Amino acid sequence: MGFYGTVFEFIDMRSFSNLWFWIMLAVVWSSASHWVLGVPFDMITRARRNPRAAADLEALAAINANRLIFIADEAGLWLTALGSGALTMLALLGFVYGSEFSQAVFLLAAPLSFVFLLSLRTARRIVAGDGSAETLRRRLGLHRIVVQAIGLVSIFLTALWGMHQNIASPYL
Template sequence: MDWYQTLFEMIDMRSFSNLWFWIMLAVMWSTASHWVLGVPFDMVLRARRYGGEAEADLEDIVRINVNRLLYIAQVSGLWLLGLGFFALTSLVLLAFVYDIEFAQAVLLLGFPMSLVGMLSLSTAKLIRVEGSTGEVLRRRLMRHRLYTQIIGMVSIFVTAVWGMYQNLAVGPLAG
């Protein structure tokens, strides 16, 4: 077998039949649910379990990340929103008007993550407005993680159903 053929079989543009796509999907959602507003979730659990310095560390890192997110949103939020909508609209057109499977795969990864990004911004605003600390802060972060996991579960389900449809109805054996 040719080296190039082996390489291109591993980096196949037929996303839904490629193992690397599914590994990336799992890693993406695992990472998204572990890092809550840029804070590793084990810090939330440690703060709840031990309090004291762990609680102070959690509040400090959340304050830093909330300030960072809200600063980015304030300074370049409209540009990021415009570019995000442009990218998602382009992906929708490429995916469903031009029927490009790679664009479908990227859209099924990118759209739910944009929802998580908006959720993160909303949670950051709530934390700042409330001045959340202690138990209220931990509860808010846990709720954010739960919503992220729900978005992830729905996303994985929709992606799996669409991927099975693509592989069965539109795949290489169907044509």
């Protein structure tokens, strides 16, 4: 067996029956809910008790919010065009042409695009907000809850689709 045969045997392109896909799915959603707008959630909880941590939270949230808004303002049109084109390509390859790998990537990337839009909206609210630490903690906490809800629904739907693919697959 050649190099490519070994690689494709190790990285099975049938994603929904592959343990690596499910580990990656869990890591992606765990990271997305822990890093709220680039701010680790433990910093948000520490900021409630420690004034120094609250100042760090305000600074880090402002830096990340301004960075995200700058990226969206400068390259938002291109990001929207490329992102929607990539999602459309993945959806067509996966659900029209039957590529299981494309289905898996689409089921991972589509909800993350909603998380990106939610993060952009939250960043704009942080920059336009009153700047108090309590308002910032509340806003970031609410953002985290919504990201967790999106992740929960995404994992549930991906698991349903993966079970369907594994049961309906003729290659078992």
